[in-house]
Amino acid sequence: MIRDLDALRTFVTIATLGNFARASDKLGISRANASKRVADLEAELGVKLINRTTRSMSLTEAGRTLLATAETMFGLLESAEQDIRSAAAVPRGVLRVNAPMSFGVLHLGRIVDAFLLECPEVSVELTLDDRVVNLVDEGYDVAIRIRNLSDSSLTARRLAPARMVICAAPAYLERRGEPDRPQDLTTHDCLVYDYLARQNLWCFTRDGQNADIRIGGRLHSNNGDVLVQAAVDGLGIMLAPTFIAHEALRSGALRPLLRDWSAVEPSLFAVMPPGRVDVLKVRSFVEHLAKAIGKEPYWDRDLPL
Incomplete structure (x- = not known):
């Protein structure tokens, strides 16, 4: 366990400002004292934290790891101190x-x-x-x-719950027909969200029966708003979160499908x-x-x- 918190705070200040002189000024100590604190901390940990030359400095991998942890720790200490000092927190x-x-x-x-x-x-x-x-x-x-x-x-x-609904625009359904069961989605243009855990696999359930359907389509995106607009424009069927699609569903711009099946929801x-x-x-x-x-x-x- 690191025992010298002054040395740790000095390291964090230097790493954040990227400069020994500016960090020394902010801490109100000499540059020599700041250098000694970092050297003592490196000696205590047995690793090099900062690569230094006459013109520049950079953190080592160990230094970057320590900085992230120390910033979180000091943030927690600061918040705890604020709460304790305030009688009416x-x-x-x-x-x-x-x-x-x-x-x-x-x-x-x-x-x-x-x-x-x-x-x-x-x-x-x-x-x-x-x-x-x-x-x-x-x-x-x-x-x-x-x-x-x-x-x-x-x-x-x-x-x-984050409710999911299979939906499409009336214009798309008039052109391509409405799926009667999850397996029918394999013949449709589906709009694919790239950050879905299994982006090409849509999972449904009904009365204890599961249906995992591998889908495909011409439009993939990492943004749900783009896909909802594409669905409204009639480009395909979407597995849409209701927190994005609720207005389009209420207005009738998108029509819910496969109502007797439930999409597996996050x-x-x-x-x-x-x-x-x-x-x-x-x-x-x-x-x-x-x-x-x-x-x-x-x-x-x-x-x-």
């Missing part, structure tokens, strides 16, 4: 949130806005990205994930790195998120399914 500090693009644009933005109005001492850094980020390495406090979570070191809270989760669930700003945000979405998500209410 209120959420405060910077909250870093990651979410899928479509969900963030359609739903999370307004939820974050309401949270900021409720918690004036919190600042939110919201990143929308459909890839699965590494929360620890990239320094996120909480991420929204829409999937069936496998075993993980992350803490997860299930917020709601869930909507808030996931957090170890230890973050007890940080007040994180806990407050997740509670706000769960309340705003509801056990039955508001976008699923009164759908014509």
